[in-house]
Amino acid sequence: MSKQFDVVVIGGGPGGYVAAIRAAQLGFNTACIDEWKNAAGGPAPGGTCTNVGCIPSKALLQSSEHFEHANHHFADHGISTGKVSMDVAKMVARKDTVVKQNNDGILYLFKKNKVSFFHGRGSFVAAKDGLYEIKVAGAAEEVISAKHVIVATGSNARQLPGAAFDEENILSNDGALRIGAVPKKLGVIGSGVIGLEMGSVWRRLGAEVTVLEGMPAFLAAVDDGVAKEALKQFTKQGLKIELGVKISEVKTGKKGKDSQVRVAYANAKGEAQELAVDKLIVSIGRVPNTIGLNVEAVGLALDERGAIVVDGDCKTNLPNVWAVGDVVRGPMLAHKAEEEGVAVAERIAGQHGHVNFNTIPWVIYTSPEIAWVGRTEQQLKADGVAYKAGQFPFLANGRARALGDTTGFVKILADAKSDEILGVHIIGPMASELIAEAVMAMEFKASAEDIARICHAHPSLCP
Numbered sequence: 096m097s098k099q100f101d102v103v104v105i106g107g108g109p110g111g112y113v114a115a116i117r118a119a120q121l122g123f124n125t126a127c128i129d130e131w132k133n134a135a136g137g138p139a140p141g142g143t144c145t146n147v148g149c150i151p152s153k154a155l156l157q158s159s160e161h162f163e164h165a166n167h168h169f170a171d172h173g174i175s176t177g178k179v180s181m182d183v184a185k186m187v188a189r190k191d192t193v194v195k196q197n198n199d200g201i202l203y204l205f206k207k208n209k210v211s212f213f214h215g216r217g218s219f220v221a222a223k224d225g226l227y228e229i230k231v232a233g234a235a236e237e238v239i240s241a242k243h244v245i246v247a248t249g250s251n252a253r254q255l256p257g258a259a260f261d262e263e264n265i266l267s268n269d270g271a272l273r274i275g276a277v278p279k280k281l282g283v284i285g286s287g288v289i290g291l292e293m294g295s296v297w298r299r300l301g302a303e304v305t306v307l308e309g310m311p312a313f314l315a316a317v318d319d320g321v322a323k324e325a326l327k328q329f330t331k332q333g334l335k336i337e338l339g340v341k342i343s344e345v346k347t348g349k350k351g352k353d354s355q356v357r358v359a360y361a362n363a364k365g366e367a368q369e370l371a372v373d374k375l376i377v378s379i380g381r382v383p384n385t386i387g388l389n390v391e392a393v394g395l396a397l398d399e400r401g402a403i404v405v406d407g408d409c410k411t412n413l414p415n416v417w418a419v420g421d422v423v424r425g426p427m428l429a430h431k432a433e434e435e436g437v438a439v440a441e442r443i444a445g446q447h448g449h450v451n452f453n454t455i456p457w458v459i460y461t462s463p464e465i466a467w468v469g470r471t472e473q474q475l476k477a478d479g480v481a482y483k484a485g486q487f488p489f490l491a492n493g494r495a496r497a498l499g500d501t502t503g504f505v506k507i508l509a510d511a512k513s514d515e516i517l518g519v520h521i522i523g524p525m526a527s528e529l530i531a532e533a534v535m536a537m538e539f540k541a542s543a544e545d546i547a548r549i550c551h552a553h554p555s556l557c558p
């Protein structure tokens with residue numbers, strides 16, 4: 096007889112593993128299936144986020160930022176170092192250790208919360224007698240069954256037509272996180288979060304980085320004022336950013352003598368250009384992943400993008416089948432996946448799990464960091480909302496001066512009549528941490544005056 100569970104979660108990324116743990120905490124007999132393998136072929140739960148996303152990118156950003164500080168900023172503090180060098184292999188090995196610690200942490204949490212973990216690919220077999228049968232294809236093959244299924248199979252990097260990832264010269268986020276030596280010239284297609292973060296890492300380490308972006312506007316989803324400041328700062332740092340380009344062809348030379356990648360494109364004026372680089376990172380978005388899930392066996396509905404169709408509660412078209420995270424609509428962010436995972440587990444338990452899409456924070460971990468929550472000025476104008484804007488520069492903040500980083504500002508947008516905070520936009524030091532206060536304020540429907548009246552420690556970046 097197959098092993099039977101109350102809840103089976105397919106996918107062990109932030110959406111899946113968090114859903115599994117919450118379901119187990121709520122008293123359900125729960126299993127989580129994840130197929131990610133580490134270099135030794137063992138389990139590596141945590142998904143894109145832990146293995147080739149949030150965590151490793153932040154590890155490399157931290158290492159490269161230390162390198163940049165040692166080279167350019169330590170002297171301001173009276174610290175002389177002599178010539179600073181970077182051991183890229185050691186930096187990458189450190190990143191791998193950080194990833195493994197997170198993989199192991201998730202396995203520990205599964206054990207502690209009594210979640211049964213299956214290492215392998217999960218696919219639907221059939222729906223029978225109120226149960227879903229799911230095949231697990233790993234070292235061995237077995238079929239398990241469950242009343243409730245949560246699909247959390249994530250997303251994959253989108254390929255540029257005619258330029259398949261080889262992870263040697265044309266890199267997805269995966270290859271971009273394991274470049275073995277600093278490339279002399281690096282191309283990045285796509286100036287979104289991933290492109291800017293990866294471009295920043297290798298620029299700090301000495302690569303000449305060119306970013307090609309198809310959209311005419313830089314960081315179109317970001318508040319206009321912040322995007323303008325970001326473009327100014329990144330350009331000042333040496334990132335070459337070309338907007339409004341149209342890529343026509345990407346060619347990889349033969350190995351050895353001419354292994355450069357050549358990108359033929361038209362610039363914003365329509366003039367033909369060529370960019371030759373040693374490595375090319377393609378970061379033009381991600382596509383929902385349902386490969387190998389065998390959705391046809393049970394009739395699970397997908398939309399035209401290949402995402403699993405869900406309602407506002409993450410319910411699919413099938414009874415007791417739910418889907419969360421990157422494989423469904425909404426922002427592709429780890430914390431959004433986690434929130435949905437928790438909410439679904441609670442809904443299965445008959446509780447009122449809730450995700451507030453209006454207060455999901457966004458962060459770009461470049462330097463300066465960029466973080467925001469709520470609506471931008473351009474969105475408020477388009478929505479016809481009467482608002483007031485207040486902006487404070489870090490230049491006028493004592494802690495920022497002491498830190499030696501006075502770039503950027505905090506902008507608060509509030510309703511013109513009620514003063515309720517509608518959006519907070521930060522570019523500058525520790526924006527990723529500061530934004531949490533704005534999220535909290537918006538969750539509690541605070542007014543801008545409420546924030547002003549809260550006692551903040553002095554000196555801190557909250558003035």
Ligand SMILES: Cc1cc2nc3c(=O)[nH]c(=O)nc-3n(C[C@H](O)[C@H](O)[C@H](O)COP(=O)(O)OP(=O)(O)OC[C@H]3O[C@@H](n4cnc5c(N)ncnc54)[C@H](O)[C@@H]3O)c2cc1C
Nearest residue numbers: 106108109110130142143144148217249420421427428429
């Ligand atoms: C370079 C990079 C940096 C990022 N940085 C950030 C950041 O700083 N902050 C942030 O919020 N987001 C960031 N993201 C986005 C974030 O990683 C994703 O939004 C998040 O991982 C989505 O979680 P998920 O659980 O939906 O899917 P995933 O994390 O993709 O996990 C899905 C898991 O399911 C497994 N799987 C798939 N199909 C099957 C199957 N049939 N059987 C078994 N297992 C299966 C996969 O192997 C994987 O382990 C980043 C992404 C990238 C690429």
